[in-house]
Structures are given as structure tokens and as C-alpha cells.
């Protein structure tokens with residue numbers, strides 16, 4: 001253990017240079033984020049994640065933005081355990097009919113101002129699951145979405161770019 | 172020697188069902204099979220509806236059979252009365268197909284939570300059911316309290332509901348309630364093209380996308396009696412072992428993280444990330460989605476990919492043993508994992524639990540070994556088995572499997588044949604049925620399907636290993652403290668989406 005710890009101290013970090021904010025994401029945000037006055041959040045946002053019915057592929061890549069290579073927290077973004085503490089909701093999956101109400105409740109439990117980021121192709125419009133008797137639609141069909149990060153699943157770099165664009169825009 | 176399956180009374184064998192037989196049975200054969208399941212002579216592999224027919228797949232040592240029972244009045248003799256592992260499946264068959272298991276001890280809905288557009292979506296269809304209050308099983312006693320968790324969970328994981336009844340710190344009963352991520356995959360598949368169905372199969376459980384795509388492809392190839400080029404077979408195995416490595420690295424770290432040992436999580440996360448990057452370099456997708464297709468693989472290995480895999484293995488060979496040592500020698504960590512969440516061997520056997528859940532509790536089943544599908548019939552690997560059945564044993568199985576997967580990848584790279592990577596689809600024009608299995612990191616995935624003459628999928632059923640693992644978590648957590656629930660749950664790491672479909 002000591003050896004591992006010592007090495008961690010002496011070796012440079014694995015963390016890669018920060019991603020530039022995604023241009024398309026900035027453009028989308030410029031249009032959507034006008035309803036809330038830019039809050040003085042001190043360049044820090046708390047994120048609450050909701051899986052509204054994903055295949056869990058998107059979750060794997062969201063987890064990966066927390067690893068040593070991507071280190072999301074250096075941008076002032078961190079995942080929290082309760083919607084009450086959150087500024088941002090990340091939502092994945094086609095919203096299943098079974099999860100619709102749960103998503104609405106989480107949304108309503110999140111204090112204003114808040115932003116919703118729909119992650120993955122399914123979250124955009126139901127993706128490959130669109131049209132099923134069990135699927136209510138994309139996230140925007142249930143709660144207002146401020147930013148879409150597309151991909152199946154989006155890579156951690158795509159996620160970073162989108163989230164960094166968000167923090168640039170709102171803080 | 173005749174297998175048990177061959178002795179089951181049946182009316183006839185289905186004409187075009189491969190590679191194992193499908194027997195059309197009456198009440199007698201169905202009941203006899205149920206009895207064999209209850210006595211442990213057969214293992215249940217799945218139970219699903221198909222129009223007015225209910226099928227169950229059973230395992231006899233290494234032989235498989237699908238038994239089909241026609242529900243004349245929309246009913247069939249319950250299997251779960253004698254064999255509890257069928258319980259949730261019978262409830263799902265009722266929700267999806269409207270077929271009722273007569274005599275079933277539990278008739279509450281399972282996947283239908285009362286929000287769908289239509290009821291019985293895979294059967295005749297009916298008006299949507301009204302959400303009735305769900306009756307959780309009672310637990311009575313002085314001083315008991317309940318902790319309800321989910322469906323939305325506190326970390327970045329899938330939705331599900333857990334009802335913990337506790338006496339002080341100790342869990343008296345855990346009851347799960349699932350169905351939240353039900354997307355209606357099987358109904359989307361019905362009537363869809365093979366391409367679309369293959370994509371759907373690869374999105375049943377994203378963490379096992381390779382295994383699902385492989386099982387699906389095997390079912391199609393069995394049904395159509397297609398040969399897959401040798402290079403494609405090896406590339407499939409390369410993807411499958413990379414997927415296993417990535418998931419096991421992730422899980423080992425995540426279990427330790429749930430015991431508040433963050434350094435293991437950080438270092439395992441690095442190995443996982445390197446694995447995904449190597450996968451991306453080889454197949455231009457980190458999770459390798461849609462790379463396995465019926466008939467072969469869609470992408471050939473990028474030439475620069477092999478160097479990345481070699482670098483990954485070199486790095487992991489250096490770092491992983493040190494992490495294993497760290498895991499083994501940290502008393503505070505061992506204090507949490509050893510003797511927590513024990514699954515008794517008897518239960519693992521009864522439920523036919525696959526993957527590390529089964530193998531940590533003495534059930535040495537691995538689809539790669541049991542069915543020896545190519546190329547595993549010629550590769551050398553061990554299937555590690557332990558008997559302790561606790562969180563620690565489930566971590567150790569993963570550790571040993573990481574070592575096995577690394578050795579397998581080396582063999583695959585050394586033997587990788589040249590040549591074509593895909594054969595064109597053949598044999599259209601006839602209705603054909605097939606079954607396929609693939610060993611995902613968490614256990615065996617089974618895909619059963621019937622292809623229509625025009626090449627479309629008529630009916631496809633996909634069964635995740637989680638179906639037979641989730642119920643064991645309910646048993647494993649009893650008498651553990653509430654604080655150990657996340658740890659036990661992570662050591663199972665069952666799929667919600669794979670189960671809910």
C-alpha cells in the first residue's frame with residue numbers, strides 16, 4: 001500500500017488537458033438558458049444523475065468522467081446524492097413510462113435555478129426504443145431540457161465538452 | 172446414456188429448432204420437467220411466452236432443451252409452485268403475454284407497474300392496467316422499521332426499488348421491485364429486420380453489449396445454419412474478453428469504493444479506462460457496440476489496435492498484482508468483505524446462478540466451458556470456483572477471471588487467423604428457430620428466436636443472468652447490517668436494464 005501511495009505522490013497526474021467547451025453545446029445553451037438569471041454559483045455546479053430507463057451504457061461513460069484521466073471535479077462539477085443539493089440534472093435513457101413519474105418528482109425536488117442535460121441518443125428522442133408501448137419519449141417530452149449531449153453512448157470527452165460548456169455558460 | 176431430457180414425454184419435436192431440440196409437451200411432460208427442476212436434476216434457463224405458448228428452457232449437464240406448452244385457456248401449470256426460481260418469470264409472462272400460471276404462489280404484477288400504453292403487450296393486448304397499490308410482503312415484529320430505496324438511486328446507477336425491513340441495524344428482509352427500465356425490447360423486436368434486432372440486442376444491457384450481440388448472432392446463425400469465418404470468431408472472443416476485463420476492473424474498484432477504500436477505485440478505474448481505450452483503438456467504439464453482427468463482425472481489427480492491447484496487458488500485468496495484494500492485505504477492507512452477504516451453495520445451485528455469483532458459491536457453470544462455443548473449445552482457460560459465497564469470494568472470482576481473460580487475449584492475438592470477417596446471411600425463405608448463449612462478465616446470456624421466412628424476427632426472447640442472481644441478493648443480505656447493502660449489491664452488480672428489458 002505504501003508503495004502505491006508513494007508512487008501516486010511522485011508520479012505526475014494522469015489527468016489530461018481540459019477539453020474546450022463544445023461549440024454546438026454553447027450554441028444550444030445560448031438559446032435555452034435564458035429563463036434563469038445567471039446565478040452566482042461561484043463556478044461550481046452540483047449534478048444529480050437520473051437514469052430514466054437507459055440500457056446502462058450511458059451510465060458507464062458518465063462514471064468514466066470521474067476517473068483519473070478525465071477528472072470532472074477539476075471543472076467545479078460534481079455529482080451529488082440528492083436532487084435537493086443539485087443545480088443540474090443529467091438524465092439518460094428513453095424515458096420509460098414506468099420512470100416518467102419518478103423523473104418528474106426528481107425534477108420538482110430540484111431547487112431553481114436548475115438545468116437539465118439529456119445524455120445519449122435515447123434521451124434525445126427515445127432513440128432505438130422510440131415508439132414502444134413502454135416508452136414515454138425523450139427527456140424533453142417530460143421535462144424541459146437545456147442541453148443535449150448526443151452519442152450512443154457519448155464518450156467521456158463528449159460529456160466533458162458538453163458539461164464544461166454548461167458551466168462556462170451559467171456561471 | 173439417454174439424457175433426462177430425452178426421457179420427457181412429449182408430443183413431438185419442433186422441426187427447425189437448433190442447435191438443441193424443442194419439445195412440444197403436454198401437461199404431463201411439463202409437470203415432470205417441473206419436478207426435475209425441483210429435485211435439482213434439471214436447471215431452469217428461462218421461461219417466456221410466445222403467443223398462446225409458454226416455453227421453458229432447461230439445462231441437463233451440458234444439454235439444453237426448450238419445452239413448449241400450449242396454453243389452451245390462457246393458462247399453464249405453474250412451475251414456481253415447486254421451483255421458486257420460476258416465480259418472477261411467471262409474473263412477467265402474465266404481464267407481457269397474459270398467460271397465467273395456475274397455482275402460482277405469487278400473482279402480483281412484476282414488470283407492469285401500471286403505466287404502459289397497453290396491457291399484455293406481447294399477447295392479445297388489452298386496455299392498460301390501472302396502477303394498483305403494490306402489496307409488499309409483510310414483515311411483522313416489534314421494533315421493525317422499513318427503509319425504502321429507489322427507484323432513483325443516489326449514485327450513477329440504474330433505477331430499481333429496494334424495500335429493506337430492519338431490526339435496528341440488521342436487515343430482516345429485503346424485497347426488490349423492478350420493471351422501471353422496461354422498454355419493451357421484445358415487442359420492438361417482433362417484426363423488425365435482423366439489423367435492427369441485432370442493434371436492440373446490443374442495447375439490452377450496455378455493459379454486456381458484446382455478449383448480447385454474440386448470443387443473438389449465435390441464435391441467428393444456429394437457426395440459419397450459417398458458418399462464421401474463423402477470423403470473425405476470434406475477433407468476437409477478443410471483444411468479449413476486453414469487455415469482461417473492463418467490467419471486472421470497474422467492479423473490483425467499485426466494490427472497494429463501497430467499502431470506502433477509494434484508492435482501489437481510482438487505480439482500477441485507470442485500468443478500466445485503458446481497456447476501453449484499447450477497445451476503441453481496435454474497433455472504434457469504446458464499448459464495442461454493434462461490432463458483432465449475425466454472420467460475423469462489422470469491423471475488422473484496426474492494425475494499430477493490437478499494439479494498444481499489448482501495452483494494456485503489459486501495464487495491467489505490472490499494476491494489477493499490486494492492487495490484488497493491496498486488496499488482500501488491507502484489514503479494514505477485508506473486515507467489510509469477508510463473511511458479508513453470503514449466498515449459500517444450495518441456493519446458487521437451485522437458482523442456477525451464473526457468473527461470479529454462482530462461481531463464488533460453488534457452482535462452476537460458465538457458458539464458455541459448458542457449451543464450448545468457438546473459439547473457446549480450443550482456447551486454454553480455467554473457470555475459477557470458490558465456496559465461501561461472500562462479497563470477498565465474488566471479488567476473488569473477478570480477480571482470477573481478470574487473469575484468465577488476459578491470458579485468453581494473448582492466446583487470441585497469437586492465433587488470430589486471416590481472412591474474411593463476415594458471411595452473407597443465408598437460408599431465408601423458411602421459418603427457423605435458434606438458441607444462442609454467450610458468457611457475459613456477469614453470467615450467461617441466453618437468446619431464443621424465431622425468424623420468419625422473409626428474414627425478419629418473428630419473436631425473440633433475451634434472458635439476462637440477473638434473473639437468477641437478483642433473488643439471491645434478497646437472501647444474501649438477510650442478517651447483514653443496512654450499511655453493507657450497497658457493498659453486497661455492488662458485489663452482485665446485477666443488471667436492471669437486462670432484467671427489465
Ligand code: SF4
Pocket residue numbers: 053054055056057058092093094119120121122123127151152153374377
Ligand atoms: S444512448 Fe445508447 S448507450 Fe445510451 S442508453 Fe441509449 S442505447 Fe444505451
